[in-house]
Structures are given as structure tokens and as C-alpha cells.
Amino acid sequence: MKWVSHVTLTGTIAYAITADPMCTAAAALGAVLPDKIEGTPASQGWSTWRSRHRGWSHWPVLYLALIGGLAQAKAYFFYDAAFFSVLTWLFIGALLHIAEDAVCGKVPGITPTQKVGIRLFSVGSFREYAFVLFCIVVVYAGQYILRI
Template identity: 35%
Template sequence: MTGVSHSIVTFATLYVATHNVFIAGSAMLGSLFPDKSEGLFWQSAHRSCSHWFVLYVAALSFFWTPDVLSVTGVQMWQAGLIPMMRRFLFWFAAGGLFHILEDAICGPVPVLYPTKRMTVLPRLFKVGSVGECLFVIAYCAVLYLIAVKL
């Protein structure tokens, strides 16, 4: 997926799930991290170490606290900077996992080893294609219908 598609799908999913802009925004930024962290090596190292889910699961485990799922803006502000950063980093890592899952529907991603990519889900479209755009629109439409029902 392109960066825009990663941002839209991740933000929309987590906003519908949590109704929290901080959570959705943190995850949206995290969904851009795997590609942005490749920097100058993007062509030779794309979808390798930066797309290995184990790193993001480890980060989620490290930043996990029981109250990370239910948080309001007032609670975050009153809690202080360290708990707020911990929550941000937890949802940032969750966004990285969303990125990997989103990439898995349009090509191979590393599963067992960080440098060996495997196809784990059916390829629904090519990156940057009209199919990707239609997928994002349809996905957001389904999320909207789910949100209206809730």
C-alpha cells in the first residue's frame, strides 16, 4: 500500500474501534514508520527488517500497561508526560503492525525471518493501482456502516 492508504486505513480502523483521536493518530504515524525507516535503502531493503512483525510485538509488550486501552484526553494530560509517551509508543507500534498486515494483502512480508519474505494472504491488488484506491474506499465505507450501527 502507499503511505496515504496506510494512513487512511489505520486511522479509520482505530478511530471506529476506539473513538479516540490520540490513539488513531498515534497508530497512523506508526503505520508510516516501516517504510520511512528504510530511508535511502528503500529499494534494496524494502519489506525486510523494518517489516518484521516480531519487532512491533516486542514494542507492544514493552509499552503495555492495563490502562493503555481506555484513555481519555483528560486522563492523559493529568497522568503526565511519561505515561502519555508510553501510550503514544504503544499505539505507534500497533500502527506498525497494521502497516505489515496492510502490506500482506498486496505482497509478501517477512514472517519467520526478517530477511525472508513470504506470501501469507491473498494478493488483492498492486501497490498504487486503481484496485488499491477502490479497496481503501470500500474498506472505509464498511467501517462507516459499522460505526453507524454502533
């Protein structure tokens, strides 16, 4: 997916769950984190970047471990609820990025070398934006139904 799709969809999901602008912003930032870690094609050449794209930075176990580590760190370090919440949502944003990439290609699964996913659309296509719009409508419809 394009970054705009990641940020829009992840931000919508985060706000629907938290109604907290700070957590939403952290999730939206996390939504581009896996790609930012890899760099850009311009910085390293297309073939080098492409060979590394959706590698270890897209491995969900890494972000799950970081979230688990944060949960454990609360007991051993200073505890500021806002700080831990923002960091947690940053990593949740990265997990949502990976899930979103898994519907337009393959991403690492349980191991970093195992690739899983489907290709419902091509990156940057009209179908990508229609998929994002559909997901946003589902999120808001779900919220509406839950409030009734």
C-alpha cells in the same frame, strides 16, 4: 500500498476503536514507520532500496515485542497512561501497515526471512484505492451495526 492509503485506512481503524484523536494520530504516524525506517529510493538508489524493502522493518514480531515491552515497562518506570497509549498505538499503526502491505505483496512472517502475503492489487492502482475505500466502509458499517 501508498503512504496515503496506509495513513487513511490505519487512521480510520484507530479512530473507530479509540475515538481518541491523539491515539489516531499516533497510529497514522506508525502507519508509515516501517517504510520511513527503510529510507527512500532516492537516498540509497533504487536497487539497494528495493532489495531491503519489506525486510526487518516490516517484521511484525518486532512491533509485537515492543508492545509487550511497553506493557511490562509500566510496572518498572513512571506511568503516564497517555504516553503509553500513544506509544502503543504508534506500534499498532506499524502492525496495521504490515497487514496492509500483506495484501499487495509479501512481508516477513514469523521469522524475518519467511515471506507471506497475497497480491490483490498493484501499489498505486485503482484497485488499491477501491480496496481502501471498501475497508473504510466496512469499518464504519461495523460501528453502525454495533451501535444499534
